[in-house]
Amino acid sequence: MAAKAFISELKDYIGQDVTISGWLYNKTGKGKLLFLMIRDGTGIVQAVLFKNNVEEDVFEKCEHLPQESSLHITGHVVEDKRAKGGCELQVKEIQVVHVAEEYPITPKEHGTEFLMDHxxxxxxxxxxxxxxxxxxxxxxxxxxxxxxxxxxxxxxxxxxxxxxxxxxxxxxxxxxxxxxxxxxxxxxxxxxxxxxxxxxxxxxxxxxxxxxxxxxxxxxxxxxxxxxxxxxxxxxxxxxxxxxxxxxxxxxxxxxxxxxxxxxxxxxxxxxxxxxxxxxxxxxxxxxxxxxxxxxxxxxxxxxxxxxxxxxxxxxxxxxxxxxxxxxxxxxxxxxxxxxxxxxxxxxxxxxxxxxxxxxxxxxxxxxxxxxxxxxxxxxxxxxxxxxxxxxxxxxxxxxxxxxxxxxxxxxxxxxxxxxxxxxxxxxxxx
RNA sequence: UCCGGUGUAGCUCAAUCGGCAGAGCGGGUGACUGUUAAUCACUAGGUUGUAGGUUCAAGUCCUACCACCGGAGCCA
Incomplete structure (x- = not known):
């Protein structure tokens, strides 16, 4: 059973399995690699999935997950210089709490009125x-x-x-x-x-x-x-x-x-x-x-x-x-x-x-x-x-x-x- | 309240002298083993803020209204 952790304290869990609960902030990928940016209010961490290393349904669940969907995610915390914050999460399991509707605020630019309305x-x-x-x-x-x-x-x-x-x-x-x-x-x-x-x-x-x-x-x-x-x-x-x-x-x-x-x-x-x-x-x-x-x-x-x-x-x-x-x-x-x-x-x-x-x-x-x-x-x-x-x-x-x-x-x-x-x-x- | 500006796809914007409504992002489908606002291909998406007017023809010109942005006054 993996420990519950907040993203801000992940550095203390390097080498261990943890479960974090949060929202999908952004998502990128490259073929069989999927990068999920997860935020939980205390910080942002990148979760990584490699298709061949996880259960097929885990990868499929994440592949089409919309921005700001809520989830519990369990994985192995590893040190990685390439990641912002110094560590990332290698995903083992994922539990989707809610599949978000299409999120209006995209990572691109927006105008003042639109942002203030949201x-x-x-x-x-x-x-x-x-x-x-x-x-x-x-x-x-x-x-x-x-x-x-x-x-x-x-x-x-x-x-x-x-x-x-x-x-x-x-x-x-x-x-x-x-x-x-x-x-x-x-x-x-x-x-x-x-x-x-x-x-x-x-x-x-x-x-x-x-x-x-x-x-x-x-x-x-x-x-x-x-x-x-x-x-x-x-x-x-x-x-x-x-x-x-x-x-x-x-x-x-x-x-x-x-x-x-x-x-x-x-x-x-x-x-x-x-x-x-x-x-x-x-x-x-x-x-x-x-x-x-x-x-x-x-x-x-x-x-x-x-x-x-x-x-x-x-x-x-x-x-x-x-x-x-x-x-x-x-x-x-x-x-x-x-x-x-x-x-x-x-x-x-x-x-x-x-x-x-x-x-x-x-x-x-x-x-x-x-x-x-x-x-x-x-x-x-x-x-x-x-x-x-x-x-x-x-x-x-x-x-x-x-x-x-x-x-x-x-x-x-x-x-x-x-x-x-x-x-x-x-x-x-x-x- | 006053002065100035802007309203076009979900978002950010383009459209020359008044002459076929466009792009990027986002969405969908697919490719890709290290992405960071990924990249590439295909695809769907429109009452051009509202109402009226001029014109053969209006996103474009005119009038009014509405919404928002910036500034002034007032203040923290």
Missing amino acids: RHLWLRSNKQHAIIKIRHEIIKSCRDYFDNLGFTLLDAPIFTPAACEGTTNLFEVNYFDEKAYLTQSGQLYMEPGAMAFGKVYCFGPTFRAEKSKTRRHLTEFWMVEPEVAFCDLNQNMDLAEGLVSYIVERVLENKRDELETLERDISALEKVKKPFPRIDYDEAAKILKEAGSEFVFGDDFGGGDETIISDKFDSPVMVTHYPANVKAFYMKNDPQRPDRALCVDMLAPEGYGEIIGGGQREDDYETLVQKIKKHDLPMDSFKWYLDVRRYGSVPHGGFGLGIERTVSWLCGRSHVRETIPYPRMLYRLYP
């Missing part, structure tokens, strides 16, 4: 598989980073009563007899949490009903949002820099095969090292002016502007002190320059844009009330939020890291839609 199947493909494995590593790194620093996970609600930031469009849903909105950020809920636990973070999906049609936007995306009490802008930046460099380190350490599958330029990621460059808005504006951008001083940066700025550096660059009026109401103004916010955006290299936005929060009750009024937001909705400034208010801050943009950057993908299992976009709710 996203549920596309996830089986090599590169998509690698992206999701890297996404997993990134998410796990985020959790480990904060957990190791003594943060407490404080999940934010998905249903919210009002706009967190006022400006962007929210998805409205019926909540019994009233209106609710899908959250666009957990941050407001983290601030009271920081006052209870000192250091907290939330990790979850967020929703934006913006009709954005770009490579950097999804309507549903994931964010990790830490919030820390007794924390100023610089300490906040230290935390952000530590997180991102830790993520990059972990991915380089544990997901090198996947990066190679994706043909990612690994040397570019290896250049990402603390300390990250820190510049303020004025310096960023100067870079844009020198590059001949049409950027207007006082405005927020456009996507193209972010690329120009980040191209100046190998590591992500942190841009601080934006004009207060282009930032959210809860940002604290710089006491030295009241027209500026104590905020930071982290721009990823290679044109991947903003992966982090955050800053120090307004901690003075009266100032915050004035800001809410100025932004024309419903005061009642923020009563609980204002309480943070009434009972032992302290300087505090935090940020949000966009998971999909981070995955997109580390995987070298041109579009965030490939970095989440089932993307939700302006014109896509399926599958």
